[in-house]
Amino acid sequence: GEDVEQSLFLSVREGDSSVINCTYTDSSSTYLYWYKQEPGAGLQLLTYIFSNMDMKQDQRLTVLLNKKDKHLSLRIADTQTGDSAIYFCAERPQNTGGFKTIFGAGTRLFVKA
Amino acid sequence: DTEVTQTPKHLVMGMTNKKSLKCEQHMGHRAMYWYKQKAKKPPELMFVYSYEKLSINESVPSRFSPECPNSSLLNLHLHALQPEDSALYLCASSQDQTYEQYFGPGTRLTVT
Numbered sequence: 257g258e259d260v261e262q263s264l265f266l267s268v269r270e271g272d273s274s275v276i277n278c279t280y281t282d283s284s285s286t287y288l289y290w291y292k293q294e295p296g297a298g299l300q301l302l303t304y305i306f307s308n309m310d311m312k313q314d315q316r317l318t319v320l321l322n323k324k325d326k327h328l329s330l331r332i333a334d335t336q337t338g339d340s341a342i343y344f345c346a347e348r349p350q351n352t353g354g355f356k357t358i359f360g361a362g363t364r365l366f367v368k369a
Numbered sequence: 370d371t372e373v374t375q376t377p378k379h380l381v382m383g384m385t386n387k388k389s390l391k392c393e394q395h396m397g398h399r400a401m402y403w404y405k406q407k408a409k410k411p412p413e414l415m416f417v418y419s420y421e422k423l424s425i426n427e428s429v430p431s432r433f434s435p436e437c438p439n440s441s442l443l444n445l446h447l448h449a450l451q452p453e454d455s456a457l458y459l460c461a462s463s464q465d466q467t468y469e470q471y472f473g474p475g476t477r478l479t480v481t
Contacts, residue, residue, distance in 0.1 A: 289469060297474055297475070298473050299461075301469055301470070344411055348467075353424075355400070355424055359412060361410070361411055362410075362411055
């Protein structure tokens, strides 16, 4: 079945890099996603990567995809206090018609000043 | 413009009330979604509309009734809810089912 797993907590110091890891099970997903959710807010699409890519960089964000191991990571460079939030990894398996997004449990990132 | 709007932001209702949540997008997206999110949990899919037709109902109780009046609007009608239905209700849209979803800010619902 489909499953996405993430570690639940990560704590870093301001200015350090953060790396949030995710594993997924369904290889039919065309895209894999990272969403950010701040307290009391909706989900913000941060970035996504096409399944035939290894890496995508967007300003402070770097996404790495290891398709063989079904491992996805999000690196945030120069982490700021404003980056404190919950980060959800997600996939959209095409064998569900692409309608369903499978979310991980979310990684809560704490940034210490 | 990647904005999905939801109203109201907060809603408190009794178990005998009838209320509606509204969602709107003007990005020309043809797929729209309702999710329920409990505290410290990921969103759970409730309904999916594609081209204004209901495509997925994730076995949601009938006290939740979705409606898609046109391609820009999505409603969720609520009736006879239970306290355990209290949650953040999120709307999302995507160009179609193969593209990324954009979420609204949510409606915080409390059932008393």
